[in-house]
Amino acid sequence: MRPTVIDIAREAGVSLATVDRVLNARPGVRDKTIRAVNEAIVKLGYVRDLTAANLARGRSYRVAVLLPDTESQFIQSLADALTEAGSAAATSRTELKLHRFPAEDPHALAAVLSTLPDRDTVGVALMAPETPVVRDAVRSLRAKGIPVVALVSDLPNADHFVGIDNRAAGRTAGVMMGRFLGGGPGQVMVLGQSLLARDMIERRRGFDEVMQRDFPGLEVLQSLETHGSPATMRQVVAEMLANAPHVRGIYAMGGGSRTLTQTLDDMGLSGKLTVICHELTPHVRTALERGSITAVITQNTGHLARSTLRVLRAKADNQPLDEGQEQIRIEIVLRENIPPLPDSTRPSLDDKVA
Amino acid sequence: MRPTVIDIAREAGVSLATVDRVLNARPGVRDKTIRAVNEAIVKLGYVRDLTAANLARGRSYRVAVLLPDTESQFIQSLADALTEAGSAAATSRTELKLHRFPAEDPHALAAVLSTLPDRDTVGVALMAPETPVVRDAVRSLRAKGIPVVALVSDLPNADHFVGIDNRAAGRTAGVMMGRFLGGGPGQVMVLGQSLLARDMIERRRGFDEVMQRDFPGLEVLQSLETHGSPATMRQVVAEMLANAPHVRGIYAMGGGSRTLTQTLDDMGLSGKLTVICHELTPHVRTALERGSITAVITQNTGHLARSTLRVLRAKADNQPLDEGQEQIRIEIVLRENIPPLPDSTRPSLDDKVA
DNA sequence: CGGAAAATGAGGTACGTTCCTCAAAATTTC
DNA sequence: GAAATTTTGAGGAACGTACCTCATTTTCCG
Structure with a gap:
């Protein structure tokens, strides 16, 4: 059996009350006694039972x-x-x-x-x-x-x-983009809902860091703000694609992936660009499966x-x-490692509903 | 306050003993009574306090x-x-x-x-x-x-x-390899400690699946068994590299990453091949940082x-x-998203050792 | 309707801890 | 060495649940 406070008291030669005072750092105990109790604790390998403690408290x-x-x-x-x-x-x-x-x-x-x-x-x-x-x-x-x-x-x-760590997440997106594009040449578009939030700023910084250092052959275009509005997104993307003929990749730093893939679909570009975005939402999941999104940097909400x-x-x-x-963790999800939606299939020892 | 068994008993108009019998699925209670108790449980939103239950048990x-x-x-x-x-x-x-x-x-x-x-x-x-x-x-x-x-x-x-899911892990390794090599042309080597263990078999299967389907331009060479022996590994890799002139990637399905990177170092090939292996061990970590391993498929031991x-x-x-x-999760680790080794740096509300 | 069987109630003890009170013992202070 | 102070002891109640026993009530069956 595991030792309890009573065992500690016996071992240390003090009363239960004193052990309790020591355990809960209450005043009124001599250093010498405190030491004796602590030694008993170590000697017996006592571990406080938190469930009992919480109950009592x-x-x-x-x-x-x-x-x-x-x-x-x-x-x-x-x-x-x-x-x-x-x-x-x-x-x-x-x-x-x-x-x-x-x-x-x-x-x-x-x-x-x-x-x-x-x-x-x-x-x-x-x-x-x-x-x-x-x-x-x-x-x-x-x-x-x-x-x-x-x-x-x-x-x-x-x-x-x-x-x-959003900076690291941006860097990760960067390496993926760079490697998937074979280092260049080409242009990369960066989209963000709002460029003010701390997480967006850091992602952008991390992304640029890697692109500049490791993939100088790729030109990263100025970030575009979409303000969470589908219309703006559509317009901004269309304009950009019209003006930048060599865009081969898009990094969507946050939000609006639904509108983005739809816009690309409408323009017949789905699957032709390397698209990296954040957060594995149900919609992004299907886009990954269809191939209209290449990779997702995500964090597990559970x-x-x-x-x-x-x-x-x-x-x-x-x-x-x-x-x-x-x-x-900064998780990288590709079509091939999409985490399955939970469903249990194992036989159990015993199926009664306890 | 949260309802307790006593509240349930009162609400259901039965005794505590009966509630207890129902809660713990003990026999000797009429269906009608069971129903009454369960209704009370739902009505009051009772949730069993597991800490107390475990203590009592x-x-x-x-x-x-x-x-x-x-x-x-x-x-x-x-x-x-x-x-x-x-x-x-x-x-x-x-x-x-x-x-x-x-x-x-x-x-x-x-x-x-x-x-x-x-x-x-x-x-x-x-x-x-x-x-x-x-x-x-x-x-x-x-x-x-x-x-x-x-x-x-x-x-x-x-x-x-x-x-x-080792099959999915193999598939993931496959996509990474395929995309990092730009789809080919070239040859890819596959190494495994022992090709008998279930996990190895599944990884290989997943890897092949993707390579065949999505990257026909890449030739996947026959798997090589290293039996966990550094000497064998060295010999096998050297031989293979001599015979297969177009090897651009190596997939190490399990174990022996240490010997592998060392062998590559010795041959002056470090950083020149796309190397994908499994499990983010301390050694693999540094190899990633140095660039002698490109990507790691890993599972978190914690x-x-x-x-x-x-x-x-x-x-x-x-x-x-x-x-x-x-x-x-099947985690993908690149140099840019190596999880930091834990260290805490936040100020706390209060620093006393409770 | 009576007797047997089943269902329920009442009450207690236990789990390991916290936290309280009051008395007794030990230590310090002058 | 007596008084004041600090430290310690003994004991009990409580937390929410489990599980036990024994008595009592209810239901079922012939």
Whole structure:
């Protein structure tokens, strides 16, 4: 059997109360006694049973996640993943509340944030651009002792960032583009919804870095902003393709992949260009299968969601993180390694619904 | 507050004992009563507190993992990951025992397996080739109600497989090779330690599939077996390169990447060929950075380890799996997206060691 | 309708920890 | 060495669930 606090008390020759004081760093214990207890802990290899501890503490983790209400498949998929991770975590005293806020209204966001402390929320995850309002709201939460996690797009004053290294993601897109085009010659188009968000800037920087250094034979054209509007996208792409006769690749840094592939389809260019984009949404999946998108740089929303919960819980408990586990991978998806949609086919030992 | 069994009892108008019988599927309750309880559960949104349940059950998960004692960096990294995952899981009543067995001696393996039931092990994970001895051992464990998980290389009679889809991995390697070589012309060499293990066979199959279908301009040479011996590897590669003048790419399906890059270095070919291999070991990492390996298809050992534990626990509890989470990704690593080695740099709310 | 069988209730103990109170012992201070 | 202070001990209640026993009620069957 695993040793319990009682074993520690016996081994250290002290009472249970004292062991408890040491374990929970409560005052009123002599150094000498603390040492004795710690030695017993080491000697017996005691490991605190967190499930029992949480039960006794009556601790439960109320966590809030705030996402913009943009109608993007990626955000939708992230929201779904969060909801699922939340309900899976319900069995372990964790409760996740998902809020959506109007993307263009930072004040609405701030308003939601300010109500959280009342409902004893132990942590907040936030996907939002870095505006002064957001920055202040984050600061104020942290001042109240509530940890804040930045989701997908980093916020420098958050406690932790859950998402990929976007600079590296841009570099990865760069190598793929460069190698797939055989190093040149040719031109490459770069598209982005908005060139202001931190993640876009970093992707572009990483992409350029690699293209300049490793593929000087390829000319990277100026970034085009599409503002999330299908019409703009269509117009901008058509114009560019008309003016730049040697375009062989397109790097779509974020969003709008649906409109992009449709535009290319309409122009009869589908499959003729090397197209690299971000986020493996359902639509991008089929585009990959059809061959109208060549490669996708993506981050797994399930992983993002679970990591968010784990990190918030760890922060709430002031426990260290398993950095390796929280490192969100930059995944490269080609037609040949599209992750299968989950479905289980294995026989089980026993099929009763427990 | 979250509803508890007591609330359910009150709501359903039955006693606590009855609720308990329903929750734990014990006999002696009328259908009508079962229905009433379940309605109360739904109505109040009751979620069983697993931490309390496990505590009450006195349940603890003793899990055994068996790895061959091969001195491969991949296996070493897997062993490390398992040990780490094991100690992280210790706080939640899980105990992992790691066994190593002589790779060429299936009987030693069987011997270890047969001792496990005595020590009330609730599940076993196993990385081993599919021999008759192993097959029987697995069958016998399952007959005793102990779930068995196949690690890295699949065993058809296991309860679950933790690892990547090796056929898809081979296909992925194929597309990368094909595209990086611009579709041809040229020759591609394929190396494997042993062409008998299930994972190797599947990788080869996937690779060929893609090469034949999508890159007919590239000639894939016959697979070469290296048997894990550096000398053989060296000889085989040298011979092949001498006989096949148009080799532009090498696909190393498993193991021996260290010897391979060294051989290429010695021959002055480093960086001149497109080399794709498997598993991001420390050595492969540096080879990627130096440019002597072009791309790596890998599976994350941390993920493998954690998934193994989660799956075994779920199987032991007869609970459903989160298929999405247990899906091990086929990761593509290039020089530009090498995952950073973990190190934390964020400021924390508070630095005390809790 | 009576008796047997099945279903339910009441109550208790246990899991390993937290956190509390109050008393007793040890140590420090003057 | 007595008083003040600090440290320690003993014990108990609680967290939410599991699982046990024994008594009581309800239902079923002939």
